[in-house]
Amino acid sequence: MESVSGEAGNFQVEVVNHPRYIDPDKCTGCGVCKQHCPVDAIDEFNQGLCRRTATYIQYAQAVPLSYTIDRDACIGCGLCEKVCLAQAPLYDDHENRQTVEVGAIVLALGNEVFRPDELAAYNYDTHPNVVTSLEFERILSASGPYQGHLLRPYDLQEPKKIAWIQCVGSRDVHHCSNSYCSAVCCMYAIKEAVIAKSHSHSGLDTAIFYMDMRTMGKDFERYYRRARDEYGVRFVRCRVHSIEPVDDGNLSISYLAEDGGIEEETFDMVVLSVGFQTSKKVRELAGKLQIELGPHDFARTSSLAPVTTSRPGVFVCGAFQGPKDIPQSVMEASAAASAVGTVLSEVRGTMTKSREVPQPRDISGEPPRVGVFVCHCGINIGGIVDVPAVRDYARSLPYVEYVADNLYTCSQDTQLLIKEAIEKHRLNRVVVAACTPRTHEPLFQETLIDAGLNKYLFEMANIRNQDSWVHDDPEEATEKAKDLVRMAVAKAALLEPLRDSEIEVKEGALVIGGGIAGMSAALSLADSGYHVDLIEKEGELGGNARKLHLTWKGENVREILEKMIRDVENNPSITVHLNTELKNVDGFMGNFTSVIENDGKEETIEHGVAVVATGAGELKPDEYMYGKDSRVLTHLELDQKFLQDDPELEKINCAVFIQCVGSRESERPYCSRVCCTHSVQSALEIKKRNPDASVFILYRDMRTYGEREDLYHEARAAGVIFIRYDVENKPTVSVKNGKLQVEVIDHVLGKPVMLEPDLLTLATAIVSPGDEKLAQFFKVALNEDGFFVEAHAKLRPVDFATDGVYLCGLAHYPKSIDESIAQGQAAAARAMTLLARKKVEVSGMVATVNPFLCSSCGVCVAVCPFNAPSFNDRGVSEINPALCKGCGLCVASCRSGAISLKGFDEPQIFAMIESL
């Protein structure tokens, strides 16, 4: 992007397409050019750990799968042009400038990782066995420099002992100026250690050297505990002094242990957990765009509008907004889409193009002609299973007309090959033997559609997840692959074309919960032109935010809340229902009918989507003298005093905060995410009112993640004292002579310290009521901690597994106000993907009743969990395809054999069983 002119709704963006020197439209990704290229260049994608040619592709799954020429490395020999059958090389390709007209801009510019070259004490520059975490990711990858074998660069031997050093280029103002926490490194280091152990052949010893273990994401704390207790990953709390080479490529780490002593330990290999930073290029781009950056060069945003930059119409998501992990980035991406939708709602649909799909071929009367494609999946399958043998075996099976094996059957070029094979050999059934249909069936079905075949004429044999990955004997794995292919072919021959049915989507949305997240979702939906019914069980909007004082960025929560409530109440598209509860929900995606109750009066609401924003609460603890002494408060209670500007606060001489009250313990083994920041901020507020007050924070790990780390710095500079305690040795609270006494073992001295605070604040857990009733209404799941379970932690963080229902706020997991607002926007964006379609297609794999065989016994009506079967006016069962999930419960239960399940019908399953 060169420049941007204009304003929100009407930008002119000048973009430059850099030359690729190979025409992506002609390149088939076959790789012959690469095989002939004589040039040796550094493979940047693999972090310089191996070499590549000058005509290259970054990695096998790249989109588009077309090669490019690195002209800085190219010697101009002309070989690639000679060998390319597609005549794709374009040596005189040049820079292409164009101006695009857009209404809004989303910046997803990302970050670079810190380069540890200048940290002389870590010897990264001088020793090959000191690698960055990104280099180690490549080492672990099957498409990496060592094909996924755990080897160290120095001698290509398998390391037996690996150390991770945390906070390299993060939380560090001595070697660099990145004072913030990068928020992802603790979790990825644990993951790398666990995966490295599984790649090792010799019981790998792993140790993570860290300051605070920051596993504050959903289910992260459990992963940390499992890594420690089940996988035996060692965690060493310390400050690393230096990494020095010793004999045989090994490295000695000297570190300052928590008790102040210097210790040393030798490892075969050291991984530096490098953090994020905004690159120079991105800073320059931000300058061109005239958007403001914050103190750490991340895009400046506010808690109220977390994906909105300082320039109207320009939005931001991902790590350029602040250091964050994948779930948070994906969620923010949806939030940015929602914010864009608000700006562009008036012109929605004006530039839509409909996809041209060929009319499906009529295959009735044709004998089955099956094509079988066997995937190597790089070495994932091919490394164990003899893929060519499976391919040749498939050729011998009945009805098989065409067979092929592919390096990656899912790659873009293979889709073209499949399409060509379908057309050329008039295939009418396709079997892919590769990974799991759970992830890849839709992709191949699209290829069938493009080739003019009904998408249900497809079957997969799972020879990766359920074969090559779980069996190490090549012969037996190959035999199993053949069996699975034979079973799939037997079923495929009996497959029939099926038709998806269409259902209408009702316009409106129901948002359950009128807290910050629910209001954010409601406003986003309403501003995009959809009607919202917002229900709140209490008498006013706002939820927990009514009791909060400041956001972590220092904004006044009350102001944010008042603005949101005003906007909600003044928005003609939002109907607010206070003191209202949900009584019943009927229907399905696009067609919900819900009954709400207010003061004994029931009302029915029709809606297309629902957003669950029911929130969570603060734990009222039964320890540390809470409820027994008025000086012991929870965070929300202390915030109440701040909000009232209680004059007593100025008189506090000693304040103590205890962290992890009810969190990270066996009863509630999750981190409540917000409490460390909350305590640090409250400690600063007390210091502000009385700079001479002694303030202590008793913690287990300080988790002021991301830019919240600034508050931690500030608090230490202001003289707040941090004392670490172990969960086995928790502080004790008692009252003696009317004085509150807190005793804690000091982590440096190893001796008990007695504090006598005027105020003891407990950073209590965020607890979810675990709304079973709501979970049943929408057929969604709660996890063991009572939080709702999203469809996929990383890829679908605000969707439920049930279509048409979305999730945001504390009901998902503890989070801060800005995160709740972004998640509300994200849930709205996901809901709009359904609302904007007006009609949706539902799967053709449904049950149908043969009315002539139905004996009207009613078993199907009774057993169906989705209420799909009902008696029609002729008294026989009929199944609503929109409600049917294709589970087949009714089919197996039908005594008359009247129900069949398309796609999983009896003859098809029998064919699979009998093909032994």
Added chain:
Amino acid sequence: MSSDFEPRMLGFLCNWCAYAGADLAGVSRFQYPPTLRVIRVMCSGRVDPIFLAEALKAGYDAALVLG
């Protein structure tokens, strides 16, 4: 029965739980004997008892329903 008898098994696995679990076992590289063949169903409720009889008749030593 000899002690090295390895039964050949046919499993009917629910797409949403057991089949997903078998996929995850792969992702986690859990090794298990290669004597199980799998038929994916969208719900273990789909499995008609006759399928199990048919599996035994076809020559499998055991049939499993996982869901």
